[in-house]
Amino acid sequence: MATVTAPADPEADPRVKAVFDDIRATRGTDFINNVWRYLAFDPGLLETTWAEVKSVMATPSALDPKVKEMLYAAVSIANGCDYCTHSHLAAARARGMSAAEQADFFRVVGSAGKTNMLLNGLRVPVDAAFEMAQED
Amino acid sequence: MATVTAPADPEADPRVKAVFDDIRATRGTDFINNVWRYLAFDPGLLETTWAEVKSVMATPSALDPKVKEMLYAAVSIANGCDYCTHSHLAAARARGMSAAEQADFFRVVGSAGKTNMLLNGLRVPVDAAFEMAQED
Amino acid sequence: MATVTAPADPEADPRVKAVFDDIRATRGTDFINNVWRYLAFDPGLLETTWAEVKSVMATPSALDPKVKEMLYAAVSIANGCDYCTHSHLAAARARGMSAAEQADFFRVVGSAGKTNMLLNGLRVPVDAAFEMAQED
Amino acid sequence: MATVTAPADPEADPRVKAVFDDIRATRGTDFINNVWRYLAFDPGLLETTWAEVKSVMATPSALDPKVKEMLYAAVSIANGCDYCTHSHLAAARARGMSAAEQADFFRVVGSAGKTNMLLNGLRVPVDAAFEMAQED
Amino acid sequence: MATVTAPADPEADPRVKAVFDDIRATRGTDFINNVWRYLAFDPGLLETTWAEVKSVMATPSALDPKVKEMLYAAVSIANGCDYCTHSHLAAARARGMSAAEQADFFRVVGSAGKTNMLLNGLRVPVDAAFEMAQED
Amino acid sequence: MATVTAPADPEADPRVKAVFDDIRATRGTDFINNVWRYLAFDPGLLETTWAEVKSVMATPSALDPKVKEMLYAAVSIANGCDYCTHSHLAAARARGMSAAEQADFFRVVGSAGKTNMLLNGLRVPVDAAFEMAQED
Numbered sequence: 089m090a091t092v093t094a095p096a097d098p099e100a101d102p103r104v105k106a107v108f109d110d111i112r113a114t115r116g117t118d119f120i121n122n123v124w125r126y127l128a129f130d131p132g133l134l135e136t137t138w139a140e141v142k143s144v145m146a147t148p149s150a151l152d153p154k155v156k157e158m159l160y161a162a163v164s165i166a167n168g169c170d171y172c173t174h175s176h177l178a179a180a181r182a183r184g185m186s187a188a189e190q191a192d193f194f195r196v197v198g199s200a201g202k203t204n205m206l207l208n209g210l211r212v213p214v215d216a217a218f219e220m221a222q223e224d
Numbered sequence: 225m226a227t228v229t230a231p232a233d234p235e236a237d238p239r240v241k242a243v244f245d246d247i248r249a250t251r252g253t254d255f256i257n258n259v260w261r262y263l264a265f266d267p268g269l270l271e272t273t274w275a276e277v278k279s280v281m282a283t284p285s286a287l288d289p290k291v292k293e294m295l296y297a298a299v300s301i302a303n304g305c306d307y308c309t310h311s312h313l314a315a316a317r318a319r320g321m322s323a324a325e326q327a328d329f330f331r332v333v334g335s336a337g338k339t340n341m342l343l344n345g346l347r348v349p350v351d352a353a354f355e356m357a358q359e360d
Numbered sequence: 361m362a363t364v365t366a367p368a369d370p371e372a373d374p375r376v377k378a379v380f381d382d383i384r385a386t387r388g389t390d391f392i393n394n395v396w397r398y399l400a401f402d403p404g405l406l407e408t409t410w411a412e413v414k415s416v417m418a419t420p421s422a423l424d425p426k427v428k429e430m431l432y433a434a435v436s437i438a439n440g441c442d443y444c445t446h447s448h449l450a451a452a453r454a455r456g457m458s459a460a461e462q463a464d465f466f467r468v469v470g471s472a473g474k475t476n477m478l479l480n481g482l483r484v485p486v487d488a489a490f491e492m493a494q495e496d
Numbered sequence: 497m498a499t500v501t502a503p504a505d506p507e508a509d510p511r512v513k514a515v516f517d518d519i520r521a522t523r524g525t526d527f528i529n530n531v532w533r534y535l536a537f538d539p540g541l542l543e544t545t546w547a548e549v550k551s552v553m554a555t556p557s558a559l560d561p562k563v564k565e566m567l568y569a570a571v572s573i574a575n576g577c578d579y580c581t582h583s584h585l586a587a588a589r590a591r592g593m594s595a596a597e598q599a600d601f602f603r604v605v606g607s608a609g610k611t612n613m614l615l616n617g618l619r620v621p622v623d624a625a626f627e628m629a630q631e632d
Numbered sequence: 633m634a635t636v637t638a639p640a641d642p643e644a645d646p647r648v649k650a651v652f653d654d655i656r657a658t659r660g661t662d663f664i665n666n667v668w669r670y671l672a673f674d675p676g677l678l679e680t681t682w683a684e685v686k687s688v689m690a691t692p693s694a695l696d697p698k699v700k701e702m703l704y705a706a707v708s709i710a711n712g713c714d715y716c717t718h719s720h721l722a723a724a725r726a727r728g729m730s731a732a733e734q735a736d737f738f739r740v741v742g743s744a745g746k747t748n749m750l751l752n753g754l755r756v757p758v759d760a761a762f763e764m765a766q767e768d
Numbered sequence: 769m770a771t772v773t774a775p776a777d778p779e780a781d782p783r784v785k786a787v788f789d790d791i792r793a794t795r796g797t798d799f800i801n802n803v804w805r806y807l808a809f810d811p812g813l814l815e816t817t818w819a820e821v822k823s824v825m826a827t828p829s830a831l832d833p834k835v836k837e838m839l840y841a842a843v844s845i846a847n848g849c850d851y852c853t854h855s856h857l858a859a860a861r862a863r864g865m866s867a868a869e870q871a872d873f874f875r876v877v878g879s880a881g882k883t884n885m886l887l888n889g890l891r892v893p894v895d896a897a898f899e900m901a902q903e904d
Contacts, residue, residue, distance in 0.1 A: 201749030341473030613881030
């Protein structure tokens with residue numbers, strides 16, 4: 089049960105149709121997943137959200153698309169977002185994440201969760217040395 | 225101000241010394257950062273925490289060490305862990321994260337934060353299609 | 361599936377009945393939603409929780425009831441509380457939140473999620489200027 | 497201590513200068529707060545972040561600017577974002593939040609935190625009645 | 633730097649003085665810690681917050697006071713609350729938490745953080761068997 | 769719907785069988801709950817996760833097993849972990865948590881959630897006095 093209602097015929101609205109067309113063209117598939125179907129309750133929010141996701145996740149950039157999906161999933165897990173965890177782990181698999189990489193992913197995410205709680209509890213002062221010069 | 229006291233002379237305890245020696249050998253540096261100095265308040269907790277971090281983060285595995293540090297930092301940011309965010313971003317830079325990759329990292333983390341809040345609010349049902357076969 | 365069992369006949373307990381009667385009188389409806397039915401597993405916890413919610417949310421105060429429900433929903437979204445998100449967005453709608461206001465709400469919540477992650481990652485020092493005098 | 501370095505002379509970069517000029521014009525003040533000075537480490541991230549904040553927070557919309565700042569602060573508190581909590585509470589005060597409204601804000605945020613934990617623990621099923629029609 | 637200003641002479645307000653007197657009497661000490669000094673910015677919020685903390689934490693109940701302080705600290709760590717983590721770990725120590733118990737506490741909190749991230753990522757279905765009868 | 773697939777015949781893998789045998793022997797029951805059935809997707813992750821949970825939760829230590837389960841549940845609630853909340857509240861009941869203790873647990877967790885939000889919002893400075901000597 090969602091908190092908003094997905095429009096029954098979203099593409100009757102030309103702004104929604106334009107976004108859905110762009111999703112299909114960008115991804116090369118006819119499948120429109122639920123987040124976009126529900127965001128169509130407000131075409132403006134749909135447009136800005138898709139524009140950002142397209143720009144950040146579907147445009148070539150410094151990081152590999154598979155790595156970007158894994159980073160997205162890592163944040164989503166820590167923020168407890170059920171939908172985002174499913175969608176971005178599925179996207180990481182679609183971009184080539186192997187079973188061994190997925191197990192590694194969970195190992196890192198689990199260890200981070202452990203030391204995050206330890207350090208949020210211990211409140212250890214940050215080392216000055218972490219202010220190291222950035223390599224380029 | 226931490227919630228526990230770091231021992232003044234931690235390596236007087238042979239169990240602590242053994243861990244610190246292994247940290248130095250594994251990392252090829254004499255620098256022992258604060259989390260280990262404070263965890264020395266309980267040698268058992270120090271041993272198991274270092275054993276896990278060494279196994280997960282300092283042992284060759286399916287994912288690149290740089291990517292693992294970025295994933296660790298992403299979870300730490302979402303969990304609001306100040307120390308972990310600093311230490312793992314520094315580690316990612318030490319393992320070769322470029323300025324362009326770091327900017328990309330923040331773009332992905334920011335977009336994830338945005339849609340995590342949108343989806344935690346909209347409570348959109350998860351698509352059955354996400355249960356796709358895993359590529360290996 | 362809940363972690364506690366809702367009593368089958370909660371109003372058999374006079375303390376529970378008194379709270380349910382007050383909920384019905386305060387809200388002007390016979391509908392008792394699930395949180396109260398389950399909290400009835402412990403009448404003391406039911407009494408103090410309802411007393412607080414009634415005092416904070418159902419008593420005239422400086423902020424508009426609609427705005428209070430939206431603030432409640434915003435915190436609930438960030439804390440990943442499914443039930444609270446549903447109940448307080450429903451309450452905001454019942455207190456007059458329009459579709460345009462709801463879309464605006466999601467825009468603000470999404471942008472906050474984005475910059476929360478950016479700033480939790482960047483760890484930018486707080487400006488001294490934010491310690492501005494409060495207007496009254 | 498931040499995780500990135502704020503450029504010493506940010507407006508030497510014309511893209512940064514254009515954003516800073518727009519911040520000054522939009523807000524009618526010469527004050528540029530730290531988040532923008534640090535985001536200048538990557539002009540692209542600075543541009544997209546400011547464009548979003550300007551569009552969502554500094555453009556007239558269905559909700560009152562003061563209410564939007566309070567919603568932003570509420571999410572920031574729950575996400576543990578120190579900088580964002582300071583900046584958006586300051587902005588809410590600048591947009592007219594009174595002392596009484598601020599106290600009310602904290603009352604609502606505190607009560608939400610309480611029932612968020614109770615409901616995340618009790619895992620009460622969501623009432624079907626919350627799927628009520630939206631008023632417009 | 634706090635987001636509100638602690639009154640310079642809080643006990644000039646009789647409502648604040650009454651709360652401070654009760655804190656001193658309940659705890660048997662003249663020390664008033666900062667949370668109460670800052671909450672004095674709004675006497676009503678001070679009164680209700682202290683009344684709740686006194687009722688829940690300083691009144692004999694089913695759980696041992698030391699255990700209650702440790703539970704409070706555990707939630708505070710996961711919610712990233714710096715002040716609460718410090719104050720409730722200090723309170724647990726004052727109520728007799730030994731060094732061995734404190735190390736055990738951190739071990740449990742760390743393991744919980746690890747499996748919380750794993751399970752938030754794996755999204756494993758809850759076993760029907762957990763709906764076991766409660767022992768009394 | 770989980771994000772990984774639980775093996776249909778997990779004990780066909782001798783590493784998984786060894787872990788399941790140890791779970792049964794340690795707990796004195798034939799019941800293997802879902803988290804272990806799903807973690808069997810990666811025997812290495814299954815082994816290290818069970819080894820940690822066994823060491824921390826199923827080995828006699830300074831804290832009572834019931835208290836450890838309650839602490840685990842408290843962290844899980846704040847991290848929004850549905851599965852962990854169910855499993856560790858069930859374990860606490862199995863280790864003797866009474867109905868009165870459970871109600872007390874929820875009272876403490878709720879109050880912590882409330883003051884966590886208040887203090888994350890007020891950003892009150894930590895008292896130097898909290899750095900008290902630890903009792904042993």
